[in-house]
Amino acid sequence: MAPQPVIRVIGSLNIDFVTRTPRVPGPGETLQATSMTVHAGGKGANQAVACGKAAFISETTQDVTVDMIGAVGKGDPYYTSLLKPTLEKSGVSATGVEEIEGVQTGTATIIVDEGSNGENRILVVPGANHRVNDLKKLMPIISRDGEPDVIVMQGEIPRSTVLALLNVFNSSENRTCVIFNPAPVFPEGIPIAALAGLAVLVVNETECLLLFKVVEELNSIQVPDEGDLEESHLDRLTKHLHDLAGISIVVVTLGSRGVYYSAGQTRGMVSAVKVKKVVDTTAAGDTFVGYFSTALARHTAMKHDLESLDIATAVTKANEAAAKCVQRDGAMESIPFGYE
Structure with a gap:
């Protein structure tokens, strides 16, 4: 029997403190909220859980091996009682997670606005996630038992780490495919040269507009001043990303408008799925990345x-x-299993 495919997610692990409110308070205003709950989170961990859950073809059978690589604070009770068990119950190995002395686990304070269709606002304290910066430590973990089939990365670990790993794994000699979801976008941005040879770039509309501006500076293509990105804009941008950086696949999630994809000459739109009620959008993008x-x-x-x-x-x-996912509360717990 052939060995299972292997995904290694290199990214953030957070504890999410989620407050639900009828509306977001204004400056200086105190408002009675609906509830406050504590969840396992972090974009890296969310995407690892999405990969793990997607790999369950039945309640007991998983056809892809998924490993989480990142860092948390040593002795953090939330890691041992909540975050690690949530990963493992989702079919994700946490053996690549380092527990670091003298630093706190990353946290995210999430405000869910019930009056605006479950839209959220998020404040992140990186904590141990910003200690994922030593390639000499990372490379043996990433490459143990051979190179993984897929590496997944986001923007909640140091930019220098992400750029260095892109440089290592995007080479044509390497069989590992990298899926990069630059969220949140680094304040210094991502140079086009760093994306050279990337297998898959996944961005939402906001991140796409930031890329558009970078490409415009290089090629004088017109950026939409306001409003939604039309399919013609996306065709133009992705052509430049394929030609300039050699990115094989570009996917742009457009919320209620669906998803745009481009793989060279193959382009298309997939319409959004109509749902009865949006409860919480927190992990929707991470669910998409994990399943893809x-x-x-x-x-x-x-x-x-x-x-x-x-x-x-x-x-x-x-x-x-x-x-x-958006029809359920929370981040990791809202992500569906593949057999669903």
Whole structure:
């Protein structure tokens, strides 16, 4: 029997403090909120859980191996009682998570605005996530038992670490596919050169506009001043990203408008899934990334190429998983299992 595909997610682990409120208070205003709950979170951990859950083809069978690589504060009771068990129950190994003395686990304070269809505002304290910066430590963990099929990264660990790992794994000689979701976008941005040879770039509309501005500076293409990005804008931008950086696949999530994808000459839109009620959008983007990453890992483990990936089906399934996620409370716990 062939070994299972392997995904290694390198990213943040947070404890989320979620406050639900009828509306967001104004400056200097004190407002009675609805509730406050504590959840496991962090974009890296969310995406690892999404990969792990997507890999469950039945309640007991997982067809992709998923490892989380990151850092937390040593002795943090929330890690041992909440974050680590949540990862493991989702089919994710936490053996790559380092517990660091003298630093706190990252935290996120999330305000869910019930009066605005569950939209959220998030304040992040990076804590131990900013200690994920030693490549000499990271590389043996990433490459243990051979190179993974897929690496997933986001923007909540140090920029220098992300750029260095992109440089290592985006080379044409490396069989590992990198999925990069630059969220949040680093204040200094991401140079186009750092994306050279990237397998998959996943961005939302805001992140896409920031990329648009970078590409415009290089190529004098017109950035939309306001309003939504139209499909023609996205066609133009992704063509430049394919041509300039050699990015194989670009995916742009557009919220209620659906998802745009481009893989060279193959481009398309997948419509948003209509849901009865949006409860919480917190982990929708991470769910999409996790499900798409799992589809990619299954494909590349068998065929070792991106050209033959059925991207429309991968995007559609990831979109459906994200739609299930927004109808539930919380971050990790709201992500559906693959067999659902």
